[in-house]
Amino acid sequence: MQKRISTLPFNGTAEQKSRLDAVIAEHKSQRGAVMPVLQAAQEIYGYLPIEVQEMIAEGLGVSLEEVYGVSTFYSQFALSPKGKYNISVCLGTACYVKGSGDLLDKLVEELKIQPEECTSDGMFSLTACRCIGACGLAPVLTVNDDVYGRLVPKDIPGIIAKYRQ
């Protein structure tokens, strides 16, 4: 699946930038530096928006497309931030046949974001994941470390409300 690109404004801090600059300086002269620098940048910022990738391209003296190509090749890299609460819907076989697709649709409708996106207030992000091993509870979703099972779409607004306050 193509990765979603963040459309939210970038809120990087000076402190984050100086940490990234240090990583870039450390890897600058090394071949294949893009990969380790992207990993460090994701630790620092939590995701890899265009602003961060531009800093990396400029800093390493490579083109933005080269950086972007790597960031879209490896699944570990995210181009969109995670919210304070990340809601992850299991689309594994057991959950899927029990209707987790409908849960995801309901979340898209309620949060007004697509999978792999984050709400503009930074509260919620939405992802689809593979089997988390809680098939007995299917269909399942998690909000950070909390697990919710045997859900139907009308349970969704209540769950969201619980975290909103």
Add this chain to the structure above:
Amino acid sequence: MDMVNIKINGIEVSVPQGSTILEAARYAGIEIPTLCYLKKINAIGACRICVVEVKGARSLVAACVYPVNEGMEVFTNTPAVRSSRKMTLELILSNHDKKCLSCVRSGSCELQKLCNDYGVDETKFEGAVTPSEIDDSAAHLVRNNKKCILCRRCVAACREQYVSVIGANARGFDTNIGCSFEKKLAEVPCISCGQCIVACPTGALTEKDQIDEVFAAIADPKKYVVVHTAPSIRVTLGESFGMPIGTNVEGKMVAALRRLGFDKVFDTDFGADLTIMEEANEFLDRVKNGGTLPMITSCSPGWVKFAEIYYPEFIPNLSTCKSPQQMEGATIKTWYAQKNGIDPKDIVCVSIMPCTAKKFEVKRDDQSAAGVPDVDIALTTRELARMIERAGINFQLLPDEKFDSILGDSTGAGVIFGSSGGVMEAALRTAADVLEGKDLENVDYHEVRGMDDVKEATYHIGGMDVNVAVCSGLSNVAKLLDAVKAGEKNYHFIEIMCCPGGCINGGGQPIQPASVRNFVDVKGLRSKAIYEADANMPIRKSHQSPAIKVVYDEFFGEPGSHKAHECLHTSYVAREKY
């Protein structure tokens, strides 16, 4: 050179050590098909169309990257090899928009040829295709990823140009060639050189076709449609009609343009002579009056855009002269229009160019001497060939005709603009005469000729040592500029061409397939034809052209005059990378 002895299909051959199987097979007169491999540009061994059997090897090997060693036995035409290649093609076709009937590359497509050769079943694996949209955002090219085979030759060509705005994004079934953050080509710092197009084996990348606009202008009785052809077109156009590389078809080209219905057929070589008058004058003026040096040529719009984006600190070094294309157009719409009582608004000026960046250049600001664009439509050599085909003109049978006077009259100095080193040589021919105050006998500056990445020379002219450099291909250019910036190199005058080897190898030229490019010196053959054309000209210095004298006497005054500045010079802007 150390040689190794191997056997290919039972034939014994002795080949230089370090050769690949692909190269070795060539010595034995055996062809191995390729798709992703392009000599000196892309050697990634990815497509596996070039597989062969090597005795003792566990599986088929990729001939384009596999080196030979003593005693090796290779088989290029076994059932296993043929069926593997066929399967590779059928898998490519499972995710390919097979509309050969309407594809510009039909007939010159490397994939199509191989599919024919191997008798593929084009419907063997049908299924989902990777979704993609056509990107026609840029002025010069169109990308249709539905015809892309992911060979990455374009990516490598763009990297060679030190630009790297295209690359492979995502992975697996989603893999696609595109720009960063899914931007369109017009939104990234592409310099419009078209080197990606001439590298592409298929119809995934094509120039933005404007021939319908030209046919429409010709059909409009209210329009006075003028055409002019760049120096290099005469030595490349013939390739589109099956003639050998390096055939000069100037006479037939002019005849074809007349038959297409252009009102006048002029020669951009006149514009090139005019460029030399202005540029030599500008150079001497910078030397005498302490202007910015080194002065760098400005006729290559891909290079100019590259400077504006990637090396803006060199903008003051760029000659303010417009390119020959624009000078020719400016003269047509000012002097010529006035003299013939034509409203410049009614003139449609078409240029035939080796270059896709020319499509960008005609739209630049400060390129409108008569208040309307100097040139309206820039076509590539390939588009002209298509117009000739569509009009049903049998190119081979055409007689030789001459350009219209006087904006079709030129010198040997004009024609060499088509090859790397030509602008420098033409400028030196004129500057040396001016400084020495006489008609010097020597017009040959061999040091700046040839296809080397960088050529340097020092000439003693008029009591001064002039250090010159000639450089083409933007990776080489970047290195050269870095050395100038670091103070390691001290030049007075630099010629820069965007495309490796200059216009003869431009992104708008007829596309030679990898099977030719990998083994034939295409640039060298085209360049040789350019210098032959020069040697055959009665006049070989721009300032001795009678046509040039007329336009200065009647209109521009003298080189560098106020009028000349208004019509023939331009300005540049630093451009943002992101």
